[in-house]
Amino acid sequence: MIIIMRPDANDEQINNVSEKLKKHGFGIHLSKGVERTVIGAIGDKSAIELETLAMLPGVSEIVPIRKPYKLVSREFKIEDSVISVSDKLKIGAGQPLCVMAGPCSVESHDQMLDTARAVKAAGAKMLRGGAFKPRTSPYAFQGLGEEGLKILAEAKKETGLPFVTEVMDTRDIELIVKYADVLQIGARNMQNFVLLREVGKTGKPVLLKRGPGSTIEELLMSAEYILSEGNRNVMLCERGIRTIETYTRNTLDLSAVPVIKKLSHLPVIVDPSHGTGKWDLVKSMSLAAVAAGCDGLMIEVHPHPAEALSDGPQSLKPDTFAELMSQVKLVAQAVSREL
């Protein structure tokens, strides 16, 4: 950590900061410049809440040197992590791209099973479908609950595809873990730290979505919560951030793919359905995500989007999805990746 003093800081103030750092076990390294003194603090930063040093008289700025996350960092683990969802399905660098597809919400047996068959036929490797839905309005459809999980289980049984579904409440985890192969933490719960800890305790693979108002560093910090409970089976999901652009529902931040790959060893999934909010942008953004180097895609598919109880406008019809898959395959090959 580096403490930059103000140009007018006097010796007493400089000493005061130095003493405080020594008291907390830091080694000190003073550097007097033409205009300012800079204090290097050598040692372990977790012993002290660094920002509070900014309060000391004469201090201008604090520059942390270490990253705030550890277990998720590329420095902690150099090799890419690969998440085993089942014997047959592994996700991460060096593995085939994993496309997860299905409806936003499970609405009925037929809707889910029809979708499951169609996306399997087109090459999807995992199903998605919400049984517990976080909705902006208390009056909107909130999901079928356990009934939805049972339908998902049936779809899995028939198609052989594992499924991912969202967890919103710590009290539901026990139930959901019985059915689901991957637990999803939704964007709005990315900083629900209680929930992160609890899914960390399950050991199950987790798909952690980036919050629309959150930075990549915050996403990594939230993943750190899960890993710190001993669960290293975490996939990160870019699904768009909120920006000044209003034409799209969110702005899909595809540079997050190479950035996360650089900072962390965890696999990265991209969700172009939420990332754009418009079905006719999903194909372009899927191809772009694959070219950018993601390890998988999460795509909303619905047999009758115009009848969907949620997220209809961003859902693909099965035939459009099949067409998308054939193009994804070509781009995947162009970047030396299998589908």
Place this chain on the structure above:
Amino acid sequence: MIIIMRPDANDEQINNVSEKLKKHGFGIHLSKGVERTVIGAIGDKSAIELETLAMLPGVSEIVPIRKPYKLVSREFKIEDSVISVSDKLKIGAGQPLCVMAGPCSVESHDQMLDTARAVKAAGAKMLRGGAFKPRTSPYAFQGLGEEGLKILAEAKKETGLPFVTEVMDTRDIELIVKYADVLQIGARNMQNFVLLREVGKTGKPVLLKRGPGSTIEELLMSAEYILSEGNRNVMLCERGIRTIETYTRNTLDLSAVPVIKKLSHLPVIVDPSHGTGKWDLVKSMSLAAVAAGCDGLMIEVHPHPAEALSDGPQSLKPDTFAELMSQVKLVAQAVSREL
């Protein structure tokens, strides 16, 4: 609701949309313009997930006419709501300004009691202090838990001031309700809908903070969750949104004060400590918030900010807080409000 058709929409497409609307119980009102046809749908919109109409062939855009929230709206209740925290303390329009003050986290008996005495002496009407803390890092201080609640209770007993404290986990509500006068939903949990419903069931006054990536409409929708459970004792708190400006921790959106007052009957509290992240901006922003018409302030005060376990850089010392209060009083009078 209004459905704007594309310029090239044909009669069949227009009929198709109209028929679908009629099937859902809407009355239809067709308006053929020079370039486009516009369909007015008259009736109750909650019967259908509107956005999905955007999927129908020929549709260009959907314009909702009603607001998505009801119970929180000014149209539903014209008179300002006043929240009764205790016999002596009422918050809202027409009531004295309520200043809530105290440390970010309860750290120790002495720290909390010293702060409580100081802020009471300066004119605060309520204490604040975190016992359960949402921290970005799993390795940071997470709060004292029930021990913190007990210390808050002591501070309340000695000073006679009620207190507000944050709830992060549905499983803690039962415990916290025994101690706290007001339940705080933190910014990161603003869209933790499960938690919103549960605090709604308690009937206790709730302070709901705006998420840093959330719009005013979303804040109102989250409040709607609480009211829809029968709990109308909700205060909304503006605490800054994340923007392109990086000098301040957040950008305090003071226009949210008159906007919320216009759209809703609920009281508005402003938190300039989180809103700026810098103690030396807290006074200016407190005065500005009062001039903008807020019903109360939430301010972090710590006896020794440089030793604080969290949020030190934005905490005021007791004497700076006292000075702030004397200036707040003058601005409050200038806008015909008592402190």
Place this chain on the structure above:
Amino acid sequence: MIIIMRPDANDEQINNVSEKLKKHGFGIHLSKGVERTVIGAIGDKSAIELETLAMLPGVSEIVPIRKPYKLVSREFKIEDSVISVSDKLKIGAGQPLCVMAGPCSVESHDQMLDTARAVKAAGAKMLRGGAFKPRTSPYAFQGLGEEGLKILAEAKKETGLPFVTEVMDTRDIELIVKYADVLQIGARNMQNFVLLREVGKTGKPVLLKRGPGSTIEELLMSAEYILSEGNRNVMLCERGIRTIETYTRNTLDLSAVPVIKKLSHLPVIVDPSHGTGKWDLVKSMSLAAVAAGCDGLMIEVHPHPAEALSDGPQSLKPDTFAELMSQVKLVAQAVSREL
């Protein structure tokens, strides 16, 4: 245009709005709903500054139906525009991808010529290089001016590649037009309407960059300025917008590519160098941009990035650029496009 009245609007207010619209030549279409009256105005909106209707008593909201731009819109011209830079170089849908490469600033004869030879060898079709530089600081290198243009002309002569260079000042246009093949309007000048009109008058191809705080609609409106002067040779360039993410210099909004393609007939170029601000993200984002459907790329290349007078951190070395080009070729083929 649609005028949504307030629920409490009375007949006099509704009449008042209707009369005002009729006075401006609109046809009127009244629709009385359960809660509100909606007025459809049929006719030409440019006759009246629409927003001002929002001031009339009883009006709740104004919904424009037509897009504010005309000449740039897909509705005005269905076929994709192709821009002819020279006999051999055409840019747009159906044409080979055009990669423009070169240094941020022209710094010296050797620097520019070395770069030009290298990027030509790697397959670039156009050179880029700044002679007049918009710099945040008045003390930073401001470009070589006409001397820079002469060096660019030499590089063109030797390599046979046309070049694009930025115009910042209406007074420089006459000079720059003598040398340059394409005029660039930089991101910071996207809404310098005076400059837009003047480059419009030249008839030269223009590369218009999106401002980091501007929406796609605003970019299209700025292009409309150029086209409205009779110059249809406009290419739009996505180069990142400013968001809450701070790891990258900007957030490259690749969804802008299919969105612009849908709304407009103009070609779209992507600049991943400014879009990310980090050279090690440029390759991934170039591949992603091509997969998303862009018509060209603009990439900063410098023989010695660590010595560059501007934008060194986002510049590629010639060999890294060559490697990028070989991968771009593969992705281009995957999306049925030539390089």
Place this chain on the structure above:
Amino acid sequence: MIIIMRPDANDEQINNVSEKLKKHGFGIHLSKGVERTVIGAIGDKSAIELETLAMLPGVSEIVPIRKPYKLVSREFKIEDSVISVSDKLKIGAGQPLCVMAGPCSVESHDQMLDTARAVKAAGAKMLRGGAFKPRTSPYAFQGLGEEGLKILAEAKKETGLPFVTEVMDTRDIELIVKYADVLQIGARNMQNFVLLREVGKTGKPVLLKRGPGSTIEELLMSAEYILSEGNRNVMLCERGIRTIETYTRNTLDLSAVPVIKKLSHLPVIVDPSHGTGKWDLVKSMSLAAVAAGCDGLMIEVHPHPAEALSDGPQSLKPDTFAELMSQVKLVAQAVSREL
């Protein structure tokens, strides 16, 4: 400046960076930590484009220590600057608040004169009115040009109030300088560096508006351009930034007032009309701006807002403006300021 090396940087890389710094005249200060080496560079940073050091092998991050601006900084000039507009009108700390009022655009003799009389009667100290208007659409009203300046001059003659008007084009400066008392640089031209230099050369007082996508530091850098040409008569204007909130046209960043006061000696004006885009929010935000410590307000007033050719929805009627002024007076007194 501080250069933070990567944990895996080797001695050769560290030496390489050090040598490069020495070559540019910096003194070197090495600090080897447990994990990383940090290099302090002592000397003048303007000699080298710092960011390019980030390209050197082994470098993790560059931390500048000095601010990039000089003449505008509080460190350069401790006392607040006061701008003399005329013998009678001085703007800045210690001076009475200066309220500038008038229509967005000058539309006609009567409109401007009526407004001028009304705002003078209510206590405004300066007139505002646009003769050259930057409009998003090329088809919108672009201002009356010199005719508008003449009308402003008449309004000045009758009321005795000086006026501010916008400059968009370097070629218009000579003309505008003949009429105007203060030159306004609009938000969209904040980084039109050519224009900044030219108004710098005039020596006239300049009102520089913050761009909606610009940080406070960038605003200060743009002011630095003007001061670097020898013109110290600069006022900075906060007029809202673009954020995720869509209810208001912009988000007025009132914390910019105390932040600018801390970083710079220049006066700060607030424009709540553009800052909110809605007339019914202007009063609250004016009061808040004064409480936050601004030196003046810029407010749009129009005799018939619903007939305005631009910005009608955010303009006040004369009587609403007069009422606002009487409340501003009270808040000004509460913060020890005269109107």
